[in-house]
Every structure is written in C-alpha cells, then in structure tokens.
Amino acid sequence: MTGDDDTPRMGFFTDTSVCIGCKACEVACKEWNAIPEDGLELTGMSYDNTQRLGSDSWRHVAFIEQRKPFGGPEPALTHEDVDVFAAASRLGTDPGSPDGHTELRWLMASDVCKHCTHAACLDVCPTGSLFRTEFGTVVVQEDVCNGCGYCVPACPYGVIDQRRDDGRAWKCTLCYDRLGVGMEPACAKSCPTESIQFGPLQELRERAAARVRQLHTAGVTDARLYGESPDDGVGGDGAFFLLLDEPEVYGLPPDPVVTTRDLPAMWRHAALAAASLAALAAAGFARRPR
Amino acid sequence: MSGRETPAGAQPGRRRRRRGRGEQPMVPDARFSSYYGRPVLNTPTWKPLDIAGYLYLGGLAGASSLLAAGADLTGRPALARTAKLGAAGAISLSLAALVHDLGRPARFLNMLRVLKPTSPMSMGSWLLAGYAPLTLAAAAGEVTGRYRLVGSAATAGAAVLGPAVATYTAVLVSDTAVPAWHEGYRQLPFVFAGSAATAAAGLALAAAPAGQAGPARRMAVLGTALELGAFHLMKHRMGLPAEAYERGRPRTLLRAAEALTASGAALALVCGRLRDRRPALAAGAALLSGSAALRFGVFHAGVASAEDPRYTVLPQRERLAARGS
Numbered sequence: 001m002t003g004d005d006d007t008p009r010m011g012f013f014t015d016t017s018v019c020i021g022c023k024a025c026e027v028a029c030k031e032w033n034a035i036p037e038d039g040l041e042l043t044g045m046s047y048d049n050t051q052r053l054g055s056d057s058w059r060h061v062a063f064i065e066q067r068k069p070f071g072g073p074e075p076a077l078t079h080e081d082v083d084v085f086a087a088a089s090r091l092g093t094d095p096g097s098p099d100g101h102t103e104l105r106w107l108m109a110s111d112v113c114k115h116c117t118h119a120a121c122l123d124v125c126p127t128g129s130l131f132r133t134e135f136g137t138v139v140v141q142e143d144v145c146n147g148c149g150y151c152v153p154a155c156p157y158g159v160i161d162q163r164r165d166d167g168r169a170w171k172c173t174l175c176y177d178r179l180g181v182g183m184e185p186a187c188a189k190s191c192p193t194e195s196i197q198f199g200p201l202q203e204l205r206e207r208a209a210a211r212v213r214q215l216h217t218a219g220v221t222d223a224r225l226y227g228e229s230p231d232d233g234v235g236g237d238g239a240f241f242l243l244l245d246e247p248e249v250y251g252l253p254p255d256p257v258v259t260t261r262d263l264p265a266m267w268r269h270a271a272l273a274a275a276s277l278a279a280l281a282a283a284g285f286a287r288r289p290r
Numbered sequence: 291m292s293g294r295e296t297p298a299g300a301q302p303g304r305r306r307r308r309r310g311r312g313e314q315p316m317v318p319d320a321r322f323s324s325y326y327g328r329p330v331l332n333t334p335t336w337k338p339l340d341i342a343g344y345l346y347l348g349g350l351a352g353a354s355s356l357l358a359a360g361a362d363l364t365g366r367p368a369l370a371r372t373a374k375l376g377a378a379g380a381i382s383l384s385l386a387a388l389v390h391d392l393g394r395p396a397r398f399l400n401m402l403r404v405l406k407p408t409s410p411m412s413m414g415s416w417l418l419a420g421y422a423p424l425t426l427a428a429a430a431g432e433v434t435g436r437y438r439l440v441g442s443a444a445t446a447g448a449a450v451l452g453p454a455v456a457t458y459t460a461v462l463v464s465d466t467a468v469p470a471w472h473e474g475y476r477q478l479p480f481v482f483a484g485s486a487a488t489a490a491a492g493l494a495l496a497a498a499p500a501g502q503a504g505p506a507r508r509m510a511v512l513g514t515a516l517e518l519g520a521f522h523l524m525k526h527r528m529g530l531p532a533e534a535y536e537r538g539r540p541r542t543l544l545r546a547a548e549a550l551t552a553s554g555a556a557l558a559l560v561c562g563r564l565r566d567r568r569p570a571l572a573a574g575a576a577l578l579s580g581s582a583a584l585r586f587g588v589f590h591a592g593v594a595s596a597e598d599p600r601y602t603v604l605p606q607r608e609r610l611a612a613r614g615s
Contacts, residue, residue, distance in 0.1 A: 045326050046326070051328065052328060052332075053332075054332065062325060064325070120466075120467065123406075123408040123409065124408065124409045124410070124411065124465060124466075125406075125409060126401050126404075126406065126409045126411035126412035126415060127397075127400040127401060127403050127404065127412075128403055128404040128406070129400075144397075144400060144403070145393075145394070145397075145400075146392050146393065146394045146395075146397035146398060146400045146401065147392050147393015147394040147397070148391075148392055148393070148401070148411060149334065149335040149336055149391070149393065150409070150411050150466075152332050152333075152334060152335050153331065153332070153333075153334040153466035153467060153468045153471075153592075153596060154465070154466045154467060155331070155332065155467060156331070156467040157330070157331075158329065158330050158331040158332040159332070160332070161332045161335070162335040162393055163393075166393070167392070167393025167394045168393055168394060169393075245323075246323055248322065248323045248324055248325070248330070248599070248603045248607075249323045249324075249325065250325060251324065251325030251328055251330060251599075252330070253330050253602055253603065253606055254603060254606045254607055254610055255606035255607075255609050255610050256467075256606070259464075259465050259466055259467050259472055260408055260465060262464075262465075262472070262475060263408060263410075263461075263465055265475065265476070266410075266460075266461045266464050266465060266475045266479075267461060269460075269461075269475065269476050269477075269479050269480075270454075270457045270458055270460055270461045270479040271457075272479070272480075273453075273457040273460070273479030273480045273482070273483040274453035274454050274456070274457045274458075274479075274483065275453070276480060276483055276516065277352075277353060277356070277453040277456055277457065277483040277484075277486060277487060278356060278453045280483075280487055280509060280512045280513060280516065281353065281356035281357065281360060281487070281505070281509055282360070283508065283512060284357075284360070284504075284505035284506070284507075284508040284509040284512065285360040285363070285364055285505045
C-alpha cells in the first residue's frame, strides 16, 4: 500500500531520543480532534497519567525511569570532601560525567496508532467503517461505525477502543482533515523538539536510518527502529519509532502480527470442523431407524 | 532480552503458580519487561452475557438444525419438533444478544452494508441473515402443519448452514490479537463443534421422548468426545497462553464444563434403557449447562489473556528468538 499514484503514503516518524515528555502532542491532538475529557487520574507511577492509547487518547506519552549505568560516577563513591554548595552552583553546566550521561535515565515516547500496512482493525471491521485513505492511513468513518467492537481485540498494539458513552470505536486519523488541505497533523505541528516528524513514509524511513547511524556513532548503541520494516508481521507501520530500549519496555509488542494473516487457515479449520459436526450428527442417525 | 537488569519503570513480570496440585506449568517462569505491568492489548469490550451467550446459543441452534433434518428424514416427529423449535428459539435469542451488544444497536443493519471475507463478523452476519429465516420457517411449518414442502426445504437449508453457524464463531474469536483465542485457531472450531453437538443433544434429551432420542444420545457421546479431545489438544499445543484457561474464573468454568458434559454424556448412555424420564432430564440439563460453561470459560480466558502483557510479550519474544534476531 503506497498511497495513490499522485499521493505518496504519509506517516509519522517518532524519534523518542529527543522527546522531552512535554505532552504538547497529547494536548494538541485532543484540542484539534475535539476528543472528550476522559478523567483526570493521577497514577502515581510516573508523570504518565494518560496511561495508554484508547478511544479518548490518540497520542500517549510514556515515561520510563531507568537506573542504567552509562559510565557515570560510581554509586559507592564517598562524598565527604565534596563542597555541595560549589556543586550546586555548577548545576546545569556540569554534565556529570565526561560523555554527558548520568546513571538515571528517562525514556519518553509519544505513542500513536501505527497505521499498519496490513491493518487488522480494517480487515475485521464488518461494516466497512474503517477504510484506507488516499494517504495510506487507516481511518474510522464515525457515521458508519455501529460499535460492534471487533476492531478492539483485533489490534495487535492496543490502539483502537470503544468510547463508552458513545458506543463507537475511535482512534487517530493522522488528522485526515488537516492532510486533506495540505497541513501536517496537530501533534507533529505542536512538537517542540521535532520528536514527531510527519511526511512521506519513504522520506521518513531514510531520515530515520540516518538518525540511527548518527546515534550509534555517538555511542548510543541501544537506538533501534521499531515498525519501519515492511517485512514485519504487519507489513510495516505507517507510524514508526526510534526507541532506546526493547519495545515492550514502552508497552509495545515486540513482534506484532496481523491476526488475519492466519485467517485462510482459520476458515479451513472451521470448514473441517463443520463437516465433522455434520458427520457426527449423521453417525447418530446411521443406526437402525425407528 | 539483553542481559542487563530490568528497567525500573518496567515491572519484572515474574509470576509463580500458586497451586501445588493439578497440572504442571506448561512453560517455565520467565522474566519479561512491560510498561508498568500494563496490558499491551486493549481488552475486548464485548459483554460476556451477550457474546459468550451468543457463542453458546449459535452452537445450540446450528446443531439442533442437524437433529431436526435427521429426525424429519428418519420419521421421528417429536425429536424434529423439539429440534426445530430449539433452533429457532436459540437463534432468535442470539440475534437479540448480538444487537444488544452493539455500541449503536440502531445501526445493526450496517452489518449487511458490505460483504467482507476478511471479517468473520461480516461473513457471520450474512450467514445468520440466511440461516435465521430458515429456522423460523422450519419452526413455523412445524407448528402450523401447513406448507409442508416449504417447511421441509427450510429444514434442509437450515441443516446445511447449521454446522457453519456452530463453528464460524471459533473463527470470530480467533481472528483477534487475543493470545488465548488466536493461538487456538486450529482446534477451537472443533471444540465449538463438539460443544454445539452436546448442547443440541442435551435439549433433545430433555424435551423429546426417549423412544425418539436415540440419535441425540449418540450425538451427546460423540460431541463430548470431540469437545473434550479438541480442547485438551488445544491447551497442549497453545504454549504459554494456555495458562489463561487454568487460572481463576475460566478455570472454574472449564472444570465445571468438563464435569457437566462428561456426566451428561454418561447419563445419556444409560438413560435410553430406562423407563424413568428423570435421568434423561438430568442428562439434558447437564449437557446444556456444560456447553454454556465452556463458552463462558473460553470467553473469560481470552479476556484474561488480553489483560496480562505476559501472554502477549513472552510468546512474541520466543518467536523472535526462534528466528534468531
């Protein structure tokens, strides 16, 4: 799926290595798409009070606090001869260790619908409400959705969900309305660090590959792309990521597969089972009739 | 996973089976990372009573249609009547449950807006659109005794579609990212076929006279063997997500299903030789409730497997490791 001839497939490249966790994307998304308020819950687990993607959160910034030695000061070092006031006066100027790394690191990542090449939500939708746009994105038509809820367990990423009071399924549209008039999606527009980059998918893939090379050269060997490969279980994501740890640390599945890949085999097994049931009933009648 | 320590933000998902007796763990405990233990998948929003209820009633109806056609062919009018009325009643109830489960029930006709082979729900909607009127026509013919030719044709048509109605529901739930459903897609249709047979046989045993219920008794025994055998194989082949069937409420429901179905089948074996109607009634009740317990157990096991990131992450990690990446 590459989009129309004259419209290249559009997508997101979310470079989490420069995300600062400001949540401007979450706010901009809610504002632009008029998404209803869904509770102001303080989780206490981190600065993440959004918790997950869902019907009323189409961008979700994950916060992960990690204790991970990067060659910073040894934790067992004694500090008796340290002048803390002098140290405080240098705050903000002292990188802490020669390479700028400290022992504690924050991972922040803005998650979003992946707009899969092989989208399970779209495949299983019985009404045709979910469709593929001319930009290669996956969008719900809210005037068609009857709230059957099939797309919810079909999504391997846990993105789309049913809005409780409304009954219909909702998710990121990659700002279909803005794309139509040549604007970029609200989240990308609002991102102050260009962690969220929007553009033609082919261009984003090249940019992402260059960024990974740059980070590896700089010694950030954990940097890896997630969802960029067209060879993965969903045929590649229209919205892919640069991560600094394993996907599951961010709440992402490490090897997602579109469930409908196995559908032909499922139908075959069901047909065999139906035949068995018929045979079983026939066997019941096969004895002497009376 | 690389060999470093588990990140502070990610709970180590270590869990130990608490029960000392019973089955051994199918896979050893494993460490995995997750985002604060949160699920990767979104939990199915289907209401248990509606959807598990539909899985049950659809099976009951589909297999009853087979009994109805067989009874017509072999001259068992009382069995035919029970099966036809049972199929029509069960499928009507299940249609009501399906519409009730929709977030927008008024839009239920949107189900027939497209025909999509990639959507088991779309295929199922069209299947029911053909099947339900046939069962109603068959039942109407039975009750009124008029238009016999139409009634016979409808009975035969319902018997052709019935097995599909009973087994496609396994595809419906398997065609999701829910580990305990998807990973069982090879065996689940056979489990549902067996469960449909036991339910329909149960209804026939309870409501039809013993003299005509011979095929139902044999169907009960064969269905029980198919259901229990396929279910055992499914859990055995599934790997880690099989644990979801062995914990909490699903475990209770499935143990009850096993006991009820097996005892129902055993009773069915003997009650053909008895004058007393009560053993047949008990067998019917046990088979009907056993089939229902199985569907609810499978439903809740799927939901539980979606809610625990362990069932999503670990098998995918194993898959990646097997591919050598």
